[in-house]
Amino acid sequence: MIEGILVEGLLYAIMVLGVFITFRILDFPDLTVDGSFPLGAAIFASMVTAGADPWLAVSVALLGGVLAGLCTAAIHTYLKVPNLLAGILTMTMLWSINIRVMGNRPNLQLIRQSTILRNLVDVLGGGVGQEWVLLGFFVVLVLVIKILLDIFFHTDLGLTLGALGNNPQMVISSGVNPANLKFIGVGLSNGLVALSGAFSAQFLGFADVNLGQGIIIAGLASVMIGEFLLRSNRIFFLTLRVILGSILFRGIMYLGRYYGYYVGLTPNDLKLITGLLIIVSLIITQTKKAPGPRKKSGGPANA
Amino acid sequence: MLELKNITQVFHPGTVNENIALQDISLSIARGEFVTIIGSNGAGKSTLFNSISGTFLPTSGEVRLHDRNVTKEPEYKRAQHIGRIFQNPLLGTAGNMSLEDNMVMAMNKGFKGLKISLNTTLRDSFREQLVPLQMGLEYRLRDNVGLLSGGQRQALTLLMMVMSRPDLILLDEHTAALDPKNAEIVLELTLGYIRQYDITAMMITHNMHHAIAIGDRLLMMDKGEIILDIRGEEKRSLTVEKLVRKFQEIRKTELKNDEMLLS
Numbered sequence: 285m286i287e288g289i290l291v292e293g294l295l296y297a298i299m300v301l302g303v304f305i306t307f308r309i310l311d312f313p314d315l316t317v318d319g320s321f322p323l324g325a326a327i328f329a330s331m332v333t334a335g336a337d338p339w340l341a342v343s344v345a346l347l348g349g350v351l352a353g354l355c356t357a358a359i360h361t362y363l364k365v366p367n368l369l370a371g372i373l374t375m376t377m378l379w380s381i382n383i384r385v386m387g388n389r390p391n392l393q394l395i396r397q398s399t400i401l402r403n404l405v406d407v408l409g410g411g412v413g414q415e416w417v418l419l420g421f422f423v424v425l426v427l428v429i430k431i432l433l434d435i436f437f438h439t440d441l442g443l444t445l446g447a448l449g450n451n452p453q454m455v456i457s458s459g460v461n462p463a464n465l466k467f468i469g470v471g472l473s474n475g476l477v478a479l480s481g482a483f484s485a486q487f488l489g490f491a492d493v494n495l496g497q498g499i500i501i502a503g504l505a506s507v508m509i510g511e512f513l514l515r516s517n518r519i520f521f522l523t524l525r526v527i528l529g530s531i532l533f534r535g536i537m538y539l540g541r542y543y544g545y546y547v548g549l550t551p552n553d554l555k556l557i558t559g560l561l562i563i564v565s566l567i568i569t570q571t572k573k574a575p576g577p578r579k580k581s582g583g584p585a586n587a
Numbered sequence: 588m589l590e591l592k593n594i595t596q597v598f599h600p601g602t603v604n605e606n607i608a609l610q611d612i613s614l615s616i617a618r619g620e621f622v623t624i625i626g627s628n629g630a631g632k633s634t635l636f637n638s639i640s641g642t643f644l645p646t647s648g649e650v651r652l653h654d655r656n657v658t659k660e661p662e663y664k665r666a667q668h669i670g671r672i673f674q675n676p677l678l679g680t681a682g683n684m685s686l687e688d689n690m691v692m693a694m695n696k697g698f699k700g701l702k703i704s705l706n707t708t709l710r711d712s713f714r715e716q717l718v719p720l721q722m723g724l725e726y727r728l729r730d731n732v733g734l735l736s737g738g739q740r741q742a743l744t745l746l747m748m749v750m751s752r753p754d755l756i757l758l759d760e761h762t763a764a765l766d767p768k769n770a771e772i773v774l775e776l777t778l779g780y781i782r783q784y785d786i787t788a789m790m791i792t793h794n795m796h797h798a799i800a801i802g803d804r805l806l807m808m809d810k811g812e813i814i815l816d817i818r819g820e821e822k823r824s825l826t827v828e829k830l831v832r833k834f835q836e837i838r839k840t841e842l843k844n845d846e847m848l849l850s
């Protein structure tokens with residue numbers, strides 16, 4: 285049970301890291317995610333079915349996600365569409381694209397295909413059990429991604445990206461085009477989301493066009509739960525708490541599925557629970573902030 | 588160095604809200620000049636800065652920087668040469684990031700690559716540069732900028748702006764939101780940097796005494812026009828009374844801006 289939660293938590297943590305980049309660092313609420321997650325799954329499934337190397341398929345899935353993100357950023361930047369709407373547009377278009385990618389099918393089974401996870405279990409799974417092999421693999425994978433992200437956010441480019449959500453004027457003042465940063469940030473985010481989608485297809489054994497439904501909300505809930513765990517301004521802890529938040533969220537969902545049965549909850553209620561979880565998190569953050577005067581957000585207008 | 592040719596800025600043209608913020612402004616600033624700008628609210632001072640820094644495209648006219656037409660260049664490109672400080676201390680720094688990270692961003696203008704600039708040598712140099720601020724910030728490199736007071740934040744913004752050695756700096760009432768003591772400190776620092784690096788500067792102020800005492804040229808704006816342009820000997824012998832009288836002669840009305848007279 286516990287290893288199952290950990291595997292799921294780590295698998296989705298890759299997606300949550302992407303959501304964290306857009307929502308928290310860029311302050312760019314990006315709904316593309318609901319489309320780029322199944323895009324990653326679809327690309328992986330159809331490539332592997334066509335006989336491609338699973339590692340190549342994973343890389344292409346990641347690239348596909350990056351392209352989806354760039355598409356959203358382009359709609360937002362060039363057509364001056366609000367970021368929320370730009371994401372919804374891409375997400376909606378991706379639904380059709382995902383079906384195309386899977387060869388005009390809404391889902392694709394991976395029963396006999398060789399995937400990264402299956403190959404790994406075949407080689408190592410004899411002694412320790414399948415779940416533990418998966419857990420080991422995802423611990424390594426998520427750690428590598430986390431460390432790469434940490435390094436990236438220490439570079440000059442990463443720092444500037446970090447400032448964008450906080451103070452766009454400052455980014456402009458430092459001679460950087462904010463539009464370029466949005467392309468980089470949203471592209472990177474959706475690349476991670478699609479990567480997560482590709483591994484989730486392997487984990488579940490199929491890709492489905494509806495795999496992405498509610499992914500953004502799950503990601504957001506995970507980010508917010510993580511924020512209760514640790515307080516810091518260091519990127520090392522920020523990414524760490526995203527991963528922990530994802531695991532904890534999957535834990536809560538597991539409990540909802542497992543024990544919810546006794547109070548009459550069905551798996552169909554999980555989305556409601558996720559939403560309520562976000563609302564509760566918001567209420568807690570609001571009440572924590574309540575004492576003292578509210579900080580002015582805009583500041584005085586320049587005369 | 589900077590030249591504005593017939594700049595006109597109209598907001599909401601053709602509507603009931605039509606507002607002529609700048610009327611046919613022509614202005615030429617020489618290298619090393621320090622210009623103070625006064626004028627009542629809505630006179631067009633900040634709009635003038637916006638047109639220089641490229642926040643808005645002017646309705647008509649031309650902006651030339653170093654003899655190059657930059658009228659259509661976006662703000663982030665012009666920022667390579669122009670530094671700007673706003674009245675609001677929050678606009679100059681990223682509050683949720685540390686001092687050192689903020690300083691790294693300000694250090695080199697233009698697109699940032701995948702290089703990790705921050706290292707021990709750079710930290711030492713940051714500390715050295717923070718010492719003259721006399722605010723103890725040299726011990727707080729890893730603290731979030733959001734923890735600093737308004738005065739500390741504005742002093743840091745000033746240092747960060749100077750670090751990239753801009754050709755021209757625009758100071759938009761950058762001490763107005765600070766308490767008197769901090770305002771004095773930040774102003775002193777500003778004057779020090781301008782002298783030390785021989786920076787061309789334009790400073791909007793609501794304080795007539797400052798406008799008269801500081802700098803070598805004074806512009807007074809009213810209703811989108813520059814109505815007074817005083818420099819040289821005339822500027823040195825200027826007093827508040829003379830300035831008020833001049834305004835009355837030109838506009839044939841009383842200068843009724845309590846804010847300007849009282850300060």
